[in-house]
Amino acid sequence: MPPAVTVPTSTASPSDGLPMGRGLLFGIAAYALWGVLPLFFLLLRPATAFEIVAWRIVLSLIFCVLLLTVTRGWPALMVIVRDRRTTLILGGAGLLILVNWLVYVYATLSGHVVEAALGYFTNPIVTVLLGVIVLRERLRPLQWVAIGVTVVAVLILALNYGQFPFIALALAFSFGFYGLVKKQVGGRVDAVSGLTIETAWLTIPATVMLVVLGASGLLTIGTESVLQTVALLFAGVVTAVPLLFFAAAARRLPLTYLGLTQYLAPILQFLIGVFVLQEAMPAARWWGFGLVWIALIILTIDMFRSQRATQSAVSKR
Template sequence: MKKGIIYAVLAYLSWGFLPLYWRLFTAMPAWEILAQRITWSFVFVAVLVTVSKQWKRLKSVGSSRRSAAAIVLCSIFISLNWFLFIWAVNNNHVIETSLGYYMNPLISVLFAVVFLKERLSPGQWLSLCLAGTGVLIMAVQYGHIPWVAISLAVTFALYGLAKKIAKLDVLLGLTGETIVALPVALGYLFYIQSQGTGTFASLPFFSILLLMLSGVATAMPLFWFAKSMQLLPLSLVGFIQYIAPTTSLLLAIFLFNEPFTEGNLISFSFIWLALIIYSFVTFKKSKERVVPVSQADAL
């Protein structure tokens, strides 16, 4: 279990510190950063798939219309999520990104009701109501809906739904998703370069090197997360996941100097209370499931 906790903490700390990484490229438009991220992510995972000799397996999965459609949807949703995150970080909306990822488990629960027809317990409904109240408070404070937070939570929750259909491991899943997005990314990069508006070639060598490593920065936390899921109960991973938005929130307040008002605190307090109730209900359910299994001596 100790190794699993280390993998989970590494994954979520990496995601939490991602705003620091993308802030290194504030001179680049968000669309160009996204295109570079997709390209270098593909290069990195393609090497891994080649070394592990899994191209045939990916091809066989892609031959299924259902799986292929799911991979396309995954690619669309994760690309939108990446773009929104990069844009938000480089436009001083890191607090909203943290709110979005705090909300993500609750949005996923809501989607489970809408799309998978799952039933919620009273505690889960209470969590959703509290989260909705928190969002409304922030909307009143801002004078508009916190669209960055909601969009990040919704796109990632939709990505999770599509992943359930695709049923691919982390490596093949990311490979398939980047293959789908790669033609658009490369086409965009070639276009802006031909128009003289691309910034990649004019970057200092060190910045180019860092951008090329975006594939590693994208893939490694996913691999660590997948490993932690193999070694830890889902309920424990559920608690650890809040390291990421908490880290981003602290960066936003203390490093990026984004204003964290009294209204923000009230709004976040509703979200945090919702997550405490949600986590308690989830943990209780997982404990209830374990009892009959252990009594039956099943593996």
């Protein structure tokens, strides 16, 4: 699943001196890698979600430390660490992403990849809704329509499919609140420093999880196949590389284009769930997904209209 990532408020343009074509490739690469994560997590079985996430945290921290050393990023990190408020905010963000990671890996291992995809399809609408509830933002009419359509979709999935989409909503809201928390630090924190601090906060609970699993005889690393062990050891790289691609894309792409590329990840997750893992797709689930896709189309149209109106207003000044 898409890890700790929030869409920046930057509206970079080709005039900023950074090639948009390369930015688009970085964006596609990031979301494509996040989209195929279910296949990677399935390689890690019989490891539990707790073991996978714990190793992901510890190994991500190690990878980030090496990356900071190679790129000489320690001075920038120390500036952030000295800011107690920013460090605490990143700790809160880490807790939210911990919930998101645990739910997502559990969804993958338990055969709910399609529902997880629904969560990430729903996330942009949930983010808009949280903006109203938490930040008291005023919505445009089309945004209200998108939220209304999404509510209907959730009701259809809950009533007709016979199962409330707890996983999808847990993913959407945990990632939505993560975005709100990260918004408090704005552009002051780069991708590598942010991931380093967040995973550093989580290293203690991750270590506790590994110790408990080891004491219970449930730790699988080194006890299964060579492939499973190697895959677990690469969990940190798999976490960090797409994030770095995303950061490179965010510097080169306007917000509108970056926002559109985010749909690639849940599309790939959906396709993997339906056509590779053969998860059930009864009529009610198709209707629910269809309504969510309609809501996303409405939200995208509104995004383009809003950006066009803003650019027009600026050009008239």
